[in-house]
Amino acid sequence: MVQSLANFEEKAIFLFQPDTLAPEQFLKDVPHESFLGAETKLMLAILEDAIACFQDYFLARDRKGRALFRSAANWIFAEPSDWLFSFDNISEALGLSPDYLRNGLLSWMEVKLSAHSKTSHNISATFRAGRKRSSGIFLS
Structure with a gap:
């Protein structure tokens, strides 16, 4: 009985010892598509x-929309960082150039601003034209 208890204790010690594996030893038995696929999907x-928040809330007027835009813009245009989920790291992990994406978003912004100011100008010109008095003075 004492012998079997000693054998049990020896086996129990090995059960609760930490397994030390190098990452490549662990990953060799894990299907790479599913393991990396989930990470890639998350990124x-x-x-x-x-990008959706940046574009959807770019010209937002409400507080929530402006906050969502600001948060997205701060993340996208942040200085490069070692943080795993930084814009640069995610872009590079997906095989995309962070600078190319940033430049594309800046170009998109310029086009949107240009279109918005033309539309705003046309709307306000139309509005003003409709609000003229017979004397030619604008009502504002």
Whole structure:
């Protein structure tokens, strides 16, 4: 009985010892597509959400919309960082150039601003034209 208890204790010690594996030893038995696929999907979802918030709320007037735009813009245009989920790291992990994406978003912004100011100008010109008095003075 004492012998079997000693054998049990020896085996129990090995049960609760930490397994030490190098990452390549662990990963050799894990299907790479599913393991990396989930990480890639998460990174892509984060990037898509940030770009969507940036574009959807670019000209937002409400507090929530401006906050969402500001948050996305701060993340996209932040200085390069070692943080795993930084814009640069996610872009590079997905095989995209962070600078190319930033430049594309800046170009998109310029086009939107230009179109917005033309539309705003046309709307306000139309509004003013409709509000003229017979004397030619604008009512504002």
